[in-house]
Amino acid sequence: MSQSLDRALTLLGSIAKDARTLDDLADEIGVHKSTVLRLLRTLEQHHFVRREGARHYRLGSAMFDLANQALDSFDVRRSAQPALAALNARTGHTVHLASYEDGEVVYIDKFEGRHSVRMYSRIGKRAPLHCTAVGKVLVAAMPAARREEIARSIEYPVRTPNTITTPEAYLAELERVAQLGYAVDNAEHEDFIHCIAAPVRGTGGEVLAAASMSVPKVLLDYDGLLALVPELRAATKEASVHSGWTENGKGH
Amino acid sequence: MSQSLDRALTLLGSIAKDARTLDDLADEIGVHKSTVLRLLRTLEQHHFVRREGARHYRLGSAMFDLANQALDSFDVRRSAQPALAALNARTGHTVHLASYEDGEVVYIDKFEGRHSVRMYSRIGKRAPLHCTAVGKVLVAAMPAARREEIARSIEYPVRTPNTITTPEAYLAELERVAQLGYAVDNAEHEDFIHCIAAPVRGTGGEVLAAASMSVPKVLLDYDGLLALVPELRAATKEASVHSGWTENGKGH
DNA sequence: GACCTCTGTTGCGTATGTTGCAACGACTGT
DNA sequence: ACAGTCGTTGCAACATACGCAACAGAGGTC
Numbered sequence: 001m002s003q004s005l006d007r008a009l010t011l012l013g014s015i016a017k018d019a020r021t022l023d024d025l026a027d028e029i030g031v032h033k034s035t036v037l038r039l040l041r042t043l044e045q046h047h048f049v050r051r052e053g054a055r056h057y058r059l060g061s062a063m064f065d066l067a068n069q070a071l072d073s074f075d076v077r078r079s080a081q082p083a084l085a086a087l088n089a090r091t092g093h094t095v096h097l098a099s100y101e102d103g104e105v106v107y108i109d110k111f112e113g114r115h116s117v118r119m120y121s122r123i124g125k126r127a128p129l130h131c132t133a134v135g136k137v138l139v140a141a142m143p144a145a146r147r148e149e150i151a152r153s154i155e156y157p158v159r160t161p162n163t164i165t166t167p168e169a170y171l172a173e174l175e176r177v178a179q180l181g182y183a184v185d186n187a188e189h190e191d192f193i194h195c196i197a198a199p200v201r202g203t204g205g206e207v208l209a210a211a212s213m214s215v216p217k218v219l220l221d222y223d224g225l226l227a228l229v230p231e232l233r234a235a236t237k238e239a240s241v242h243s244g245w246t247e248n249g250k251g252h
Numbered sequence: 253m254s255q256s257l258d259r260a261l262t263l264l265g266s267i268a269k270d271a272r273t274l275d276d277l278a279d280e281i282g283v284h285k286s287t288v289l290r291l292l293r294t295l296e297q298h299h300f301v302r303r304e305g306a307r308h309y310r311l312g313s314a315m316f317d318l319a320n321q322a323l324d325s326f327d328v329r330r331s332a333q334p335a336l337a338a339l340n341a342r343t344g345h346t347v348h349l350a351s352y353e354d355g356e357v358v359y360i361d362k363f364e365g366r367h368s369v370r371m372y373s374r375i376g377k378r379a380p381l382h383c384t385a386v387g388k389v390l391v392a393a394m395p396a397a398r399r400e401e402i403a404r405s406i407e408y409p410v411r412t413p414n415t416i417t418t419p420e421a422y423l424a425e426l427e428r429v430a431q432l433g434y435a436v437d438n439a440e441h442e443d444f445i446h447c448i449a450a451p452v453r454g455t456g457g458e459v460l461a462a463a464s465m466s467v468p469k470v471l472l473d474y475d476g477l478l479a480l481v482p483e484l485r486a487a488t489k490e491a492s493v494h495s496g497w498t499e500n501g502k503g504h
Numbered sequence: 505g506a507c508c509t510c511t512g513t514t515g516c517g518t519a520t521g522t523t524g525c526a527a528c529g530a531c532t533g534t
Numbered sequence: 535a536c537a538g539t540c541g542t543t544g545c546a547a548c549a550t551a552c553g554c555a556a557c558a559g560a561g562g563t564c
Contacts, residue, residue, distance in 0.1 A: 064376025
């Protein structure tokens with residue numbers, strides 16, 4: 001809708017990958033380098049971009065500033081933090097907190113595992129709904145109609161041999177997740193990693209976010225992973241309590 | 253330089269503060285609301301902004317994504333993390349990692365203290381050079397000419413009765429910091445908090461960043477704070493080693 | 505239930521801002 | 535000294551983003 005803004009935002013993406021020369025950036029978004037220069041200058045004024053020596057651009061501090069300011073506004077993040085940090089410290093596994101946004105999952109917090117084999121993720125990263133444990137938890141928490149609507153609308157790209165590939169299979173899986181109260185990603189997203197996830201609830205029992213543990217398969221087999229479920233649920237329960245949830249707030 | 257981009261970036265700042273109605277945003281940047289709408293739409297396409305129900309806008313995931321992607325590119329951050337986290341866990345005080353950027357200090361990592369009285373800060377936040385311990389450490393590490401240049405060019409807004417207010421006093425302080433190898437902010441930034449900071453060094457002995465501990469005065473008096481210096485320096489030394497620094501890499 | 509206000513949304517013509525070009529200057533390496 | 539980068543500037547032409555005004559939809563009030 002707004003051309004120059006559109007170009008500038010695309011530019012930010014290119015810069016984030018790694019810092020480049022002016023013409024490279026120009027080629028990448030298909031405009032003249034002088035145009036890029038002017039956009040960069042504006043971005044620089046606002047501290048969205050910073051120049052590092054010659055021919056080197058990086059994202060600037062305004063980026064971090066705004067982002068973390070916004071992250072703070074996710075109240076779940078604050079209230080869940082202690083419980084998740086403790087879970088991470090106790091087990092040594094990677095812990096994620098994720099939220100539903102617009103047909104995808106967004107990681108809003110992360111606690112890095114202690115093992116050398118690590119999952120590649122990042123706060124702010126987006127992931128698919130159909131092949132992540134957090135995705136399943138978040139969608140399973142929605143009313144049946146909305147579940148169906150989402151299941152029909154999303155794509156089912158195959159990531160591993162275990163990936164769910166049809167709306168029907170996904171809906172069945174969601175039903176199971178809703179029953180059990182937790183979800184599993186049995187190497188459906190990445191070949192060498194499996195995860196478990198459980199919901200974090202708020203005052204009215206509504207699901208605010210999903211917390212997960214990701215464990216490399218070489219470290220723990222499937223049964224070993226499932227054995228961690230009680231520990232995960234204890235943590236999400238604690239996080240829920242800190243988020244205003246009360247045991248008797250829900251009926252079924 | 254680019255009007256629409258300029259407006260859009262300002263817009264992001266307004267949204268970050270808290271979500272508002274269209275006309276409010278329009279008033280704030282002085283344009284017609286239809287213009288704001290179009291800018292927002294473009295921002296939304298790129299996931300920089302997300303609409304939340306009616307009359308509610310928030311920063312979107314692209315923001316977090318890019319920001320954290322960029323934070324990852326600060327290698328110091330990765331390598332210093334374990335040592336600083338340990339320091340934070342051991343002492344319970346707030347630990348910051350900061351870097352110099354363009355006449356200011358930028359926080360690139362933070363480990364929240366366990367006490368109820370907390371310092372208000374945030375990753376990505378910018379702070380002045382003249383009244384922070386990290387600022388002093390970073391500037392003190394520069395060659396004399398550059399120190400002087402910076403000392404003359406920055407402003408000296410008074411934050412507390414203890415704030416340094418002249419280039420001369422600042423330069424003298426920097427000299428002391430360079431000698432001692434650490435810096436103190438004796439309630440020069442905020443009335444009720446004092447800090448100590450020390451440098452984190454890289455392969456060539458160059459200063460990559462500064463790490464600090466911030467302690468409320470009610471918890472620890474000035475002498476108590478200074479007593480923590482050895483612990484802080486042990487942590488920054490460990491962080492430096494992880495960043496490639498070697499003891500004998502420097503001569504004086 | 506009719507009226508009013510407040511919000512978000514669209515079409516449209518125009519002026520404004522943005523673009524690409526080409527030329528220049530600074531810098532690097534040979 | 536020269537060719538080859540890369541960043542930067544002025545300018546003229548055009549496209550684009552702008553403000554306007556009118557509409558739609560949601561709440562609220564009487």
